[in-house]
Amino acid sequence: xxxxxxxxxxxxxxxxxxxxxxxxxxxxxxxxxxxxxxxxxxxxxxxxxxxxxxxxxxxxxxxxxxxxxxxxxxxxxxxxxxxxxxxxxxxxxxxxxxxxxxxxxxxxxxxxxxxxxxxxxxxxxxxx
Numbered sequence: 001x002x003x004x005x006x007x008x009x010x011x012x013x014x015x016x017x018x019x020x021x022x023x024x025x026x027x028x029x030x031x032x033x034x035x036x037x038x039x040x041x042x043x044x045x046x047x048x049x050x051x052x053x054x055x056x057x058x059x060x061x062x063x064x065x066x067x068x069x070x071x072x073x074x075x076x077x078x079x080x081x082x083x084x085x086x087x088x089x090x091x092x093x094x095x096x097x098x099x100x101x102x103x104x105x106x107x108x109x110x111x112x113x114x115x116x117x118x119x120x121x122x123x124x125x126x127x128x
Contacts, residue, residue: 034077036077046093
């Protein structure tokens with residue numbers, strides 16, 4: 001009888017060890033950031049009439065450029081943290097004669113900038 005109890009106890013201990021080991025190996029999930037980081041402060045610094053060089057100083061060089069139409073710069077930023085965050089931010093800046101005319105995307109100038117009488121077409125999209 002004791003051999004049977006010892007065998008059963010050994011079997012239960014082995015089963016418990018095997019089932020608990022399923023939680024031991026954890027797969028590392030990589031955080032992936034791609035593109036240009038875009039902040040509200042950067043967007044607030046953009047003013048119509050800025051040159052391409054001034055815009056590039058504030059925003060950085062665009063990740064996506066259309067080789068057939070240099071009057072539009074597209075900025076895309078993607079952040080992926082598996083299981084937690086999956087976010088994408090987009091901005092498009094438009095130039096006429098080498099100067100910033102307007103921009104659209106997920107950010108817009110803050111209310112203080114709008115009340116100050118910003119020139120040019122309004123930019124679209126709100127990032128809250």
